[in-house]
Amino acid sequence: MSNAEAVEKLRASLGTKVQAVGEFRGETTVRIDLSAVQEAAKLLKEIGYRTLLDLTSVDHLGEEPRFEIVYHFFAAASGELLRLKGRVTGEEPTAPSLAGVYATANWQEREAFDMMGIRFAGHPDLRRILMWEGYPFFPLRKDFPLEGKDSDAGEMAFSRRAPLEGGPFVTRPAAESGEREPRAHPAEELPEETL
Amino acid sequence: MGQTEELSYNSKIEGDVVLTTMDSAINWMRKNSLWPMPMGLACCAIELMAASCARFDIARFGAEVMRFSPRQADLLIVAGTVTYKMAYAVKRIYDQMPEPKWVIAMGACASSGGMYRSYAVLQGIDQLLPVDVYISGCPPRPEALLDGLLRIQGKIDADPSLRRLKRAA
Numbered sequence: 245m246s247n248a249e250a251v252e253k254l255r256a257s258l259g260t261k262v263q264a265v266g267e268f269r270g271e272t273t274v275r276i277d278l279s280a281v282q283e284a285a286k287l288l289k290e291i292g293y294r295t296l297l298d299l300t301s302v303d304h305l306g307e308e309p310r311f312e313i314v315y316h317f318f319a320a321a322s323g324e325l326l327r328l329k330g331r332v333t334g335e336e337p338t339a340p341s342l343a344g345v346y347a348t349a350n351w352q353e354r355e356a357f358d359m360m361g362i363r364f365a366g367h368p369d370l371r372r373i374l375m376w377e378g379y380p381f382f383p384l385r386k387d388f389p390l391e392g393k394d395s396d397a398g399e400m401a402f403s404r405r406a407p408l409e410g411g412p413f414v415t416r417p418a419a420e421s422g423e424r425e426p427r428a429h430p431a432e433e434l435p436e437e438t439l
Numbered sequence: 440m441g442q443t444e445e446l447s448y449n450s451k452i453e454g455d456v457v458l459t460t461m462d463s464a465i466n467w468m469r470k471n472s473l474w475p476m477p478m479g480l481a482c483c484a485i486e487l488m489a490a491s492c493a494r495f496d497i498a499r500f501g502a503e504v505m506r507f508s509p510r511q512a513d514l515l516i517v518a519g520t521v522t523y524k525m526a527y528a529v530k531r532i533y534d535q536m537p538e539p540k541w542v543i544a545m546g547a548c549a550s551s552g553g554m555y556r557s558y559a560v561l562q563g564i565d566q567l568l569p570v571d572v573y574i575s576g577c578p579p580r581p582e583a584l585l586d587g588l589l590r591i592q593g594k595i596d597a598d599p600s601l602r603r604l605k606r607a608a
Contacts, residue, residue: 375559376524383558392558403523406556 247272247324250291257287271327278313278330278339285315285345293317293326296342299352301360305386309333311362315342332362341367359384376401461601469513469539470595471501473588476512476536478529481519483546483578490581500588509535514591515568516584520548521561530567539603541594543587544570547577 251274255262261280266273276284285296298316309331317326332339341364342349353364354373361382364370372379378397381388391406459467477487491497491505506512509532521529533542544564547553550573552562564570571594574587 374524381558388558390557399527401523401527403558404562406552406558406560406562408556 246322247326250288250293250319250324250326253287253291254284258284271325273327273329275329278332281313281315281328281330282340282342282345284328285317285342288317288326289345292319292321294320296346296348296352297325299342299349299356301356301362303360303384303386309337311337311360313339313356313362336363337361338363338365340365341370343367358382361385379403462599463596465600465604466596466598469598469600470592472504473500473502473514473541473591474504474506474512475502475514475516476507476509476532477505478515478517478532479519480517480521480525480529481546481548481578483518483549486578486581487516487518487545487584490584495581495585497585497588500585500592502588509533510537512536513540515540515542516545517542517549517564517568517570518545518578520553520555521564522559523561524559526561526564526567529564533568539598539600541571541591542568543584543591544573545584545587546574546579550575553577 251262251265251272254274254276255265258276258280261277262274263277264275266275274284295318296315297318298314300314302312302314304310304312311332313330313332315328317328318324319326330339339362341353343353343364344366350368351373353367354369354371356362357364357367357370358372358374359382371377375383376397378400380395381393383392389405391408392403394404396402477484479487489495491503497503502514509515513536515533515536517529533540542564544550548555548560549564550570552560554577556562561567572587572590574583576583579587
């Protein structure tokens with residue numbers, strides 16, 4: 245089953261919950277209403293996209309809705325990759341869990357919960373997976389400082405702010421690449437979309 | 440070195456007698472049979488393994504008995520990045536080691552957090568444990584670890600062990 249056919253099936257099954265379909269460099273992205281994501285995943289699994297390669301989240305701070313969840317499905321027979329995206333918002337952004345459809349979603353959703361604070365409704369065991377139990381923050385959110393925050397979870401663990409003298413140690417945009425790294429290509433040689 | 444002189448004592452000529460102080464005798468035994476607890480937490484542990492293999496051979500300095508139980512070890516080698524999640528576990532292991540005990544912070548991460556100026560990494564194990572020797576490097580070469588070990592041995596050599604034992608008793 246090719247991506248084009250899969251998109252047609254998704255449109256037919258989900259109707260208006262498929263919000264947009266995009267193509268970029270041969271990759272297909274389907275934007276959907278996340279309330280239908282379980283349905284979409286079941287359909288994709290049936291028609292050959294039997295691997296959920298990746299489930300991750302993006303924080304678009306300042307936009308509304310703020311969080312975006314990205315799913316990558318892979319069909320081994322055709323070798324094609326299909327990307328599903330959808331937005332969630334709110335203080336406790338919540339999306340339906342795919343753990344009942346793809347077993348791998350279990351830990352990946354726990355990671356998205358741990359790092360970004362996205363809740364997954366219907367998840368069998370939504371605990372932190374990287375940080376320790378009792379850690380009160382979601383460190384990959386854009387408004388979380390790089391140096392971290394002070395916290396104390398009793399006998400479990402503690403955390404303190406890291407010293408950032410000379411920092412913050414973040415990569416500067418490609419327009420400044422000549423200054424950042426003398427061997428890098430100057431900005432005018434770079435393709436526009438990287439700037 | 441005092442040690443070479445002791446080893447060069449010729450019992451056939453001078454009889455089976457060694458004159459020394461209790462301190463040097465105790466320290467000599469301690470420093471030449473350090474049993475390390477390898478706290479391998481990141482890539483430094485690979486160099487630690489290399490140091491214990493044939494090419495670098497940590498056994499030349501009597502520290503080849505890597506003990507994976509803290510109760511049988513007297514040298515904690517913290518080799519690698521200590522995350523906050525792991526920090527209390529490392530401290531618990533140190534607490535379980537019997538006295539006397541020493542600590543090596545191996546590599547940049549264990550010494551200062553290294554390149555991880557971030558929310559997840561303890562900025563140096565010396566915030567929780569008394570570190571005796573810091574080894575620089577990312578990761579340090581096995582030679583650097585052996586040098587650190589020799590410095591621990593030097594430190595043990597200068598230790599007033601007997602006085603310490605008396606104070607404890």
